[in-house]
Amino acid sequence: MTASPLLTAFLPVALGIIMFGLGLSLTLADFARVVKYPKPVVIGLVCQILLLPFICFLIANGFGLAPALAVGLMLLAASPGGTTANLFSHLAHGDVALNITLTAVNSLIAILTMPLLVNLSLSYFMSADQAIPLQFAKVLQVFAIVLVPVALGMLVRRLTPAFAARMEKPMKLVAALFLAGTVMLALMKDWATVVEYAPLVGAAALLFNLVSLGLGYYVPRMLKIPKRQAIAIGMEIGIHNGTLAIALALSPTLLNNSTMAIPAALYSLIMFFTAAGFGWWVSRNPEPVAVLD
Structure with a gap:
């Protein structure tokens, strides 16, 4: 597969803007909440990092996905939560401060967990001549893709908080547009495979999305976490950063496999409807509880 100039130019710009926008919404206090409120953060991270990849593995095997599609679904499971989760959490009366903390911490952890899970998935699902492992140099690229724009955004917020506040809504709109563009690029890049596998991959992505939402809500509730924090x-963990997964799959210097981007592209379309329905379901009877500072 050859890298088109459009692909080479668009993906870094899209990811950079989205991750920079995330950084504009973060402060060091968001990381400090891990110490102040460890239980909900730890539960969320355990669900995200340990339970979801295992469930995703079972789904990929259960649906008998082709190797590249299975790796693509696992790549999605390894991706941290997306900024869209904050919006849906707000609409469903969830604890948005907890969302921001989880996104911040998991984005850092994903720098290590994503390459690890992708390499394990490549080894399991694909033959040696098909696999393109994420070696150390490529792990550094993931680090730069995820962390550098976020750090720049946090720096801008610290230096010019008024500007960061004014840019919050415009950046969300820009991020949504870039998400749509990235999804369309992923679908167009391997359209024949999309048409052939869309029902199967779409069903697998839908099941994974529903399980993610349910697991993320009911496991904390069973562990006596307040409802707003469980939401x-x-x-x-039910709304993954599909843009990051697509970018890693399509990037000419990383996985460079358009088929691997299909699960994340379909998931990114499905999640808006499922998250809206889930938000309506869990917010019908609000439960007054204390929120994170």
């Missing part, structure tokens, strides 16, 4: 955790 936040459900949204956080």
Whole structure:
């Protein structure tokens, strides 16, 4: 597969703007909440990092996905929560401060967990001549893709908080537009495979999305986490950063496989409807509880 100039130019710009926008919404206090409120954060991270990849593995095998599609679904499971989770959590009366903390911490952890899970998935699902492992140099690229724009956004917020506040809504709109563009690029890049596998991959992505939302909400509730925080955790691990997964799959210097981007592209379309329905379902009877500072 050869890299088109459009692909080479668009993906870094799209990811950079989306991650920069995330950084504009973060402060060091968001990371400090891990110490102040460890239980909901730890539960959310355990669900995100350990339970979801295992469930995704079972789904990929159960649906008998082709190797590249299975790796693409696992790549999606390894991706941190997306900024869209904050919006849906707010609409569903969730604890948005917890969402922001989980996104911040998991984005850092994903720098290590994403390459690890992708390499394990490549080894399991694909033959040696098909696999393109994420070696150390490529792990550094993931680090730069995820962390550098976020750090720049946080720096801008610290230096010019008024500007960061004014840019919050415009950046959300821009991020949504870039998400749509990235999804369309992923679908167009391997359209024949999309048409052939859309029902199967779409069903697998839908099941994974529903399980993610349910797991993220009901596991915390069973562990006596307040409802608003459980809603936040459900949204956080049920709405993955599909743009990041697509970018890693399509990037000419990383995986460079358009088929691997298909699960994340279909998931990114499905999640808006499922998250809206989930938000309506869990917010019908609000439960007054204390929120994170």
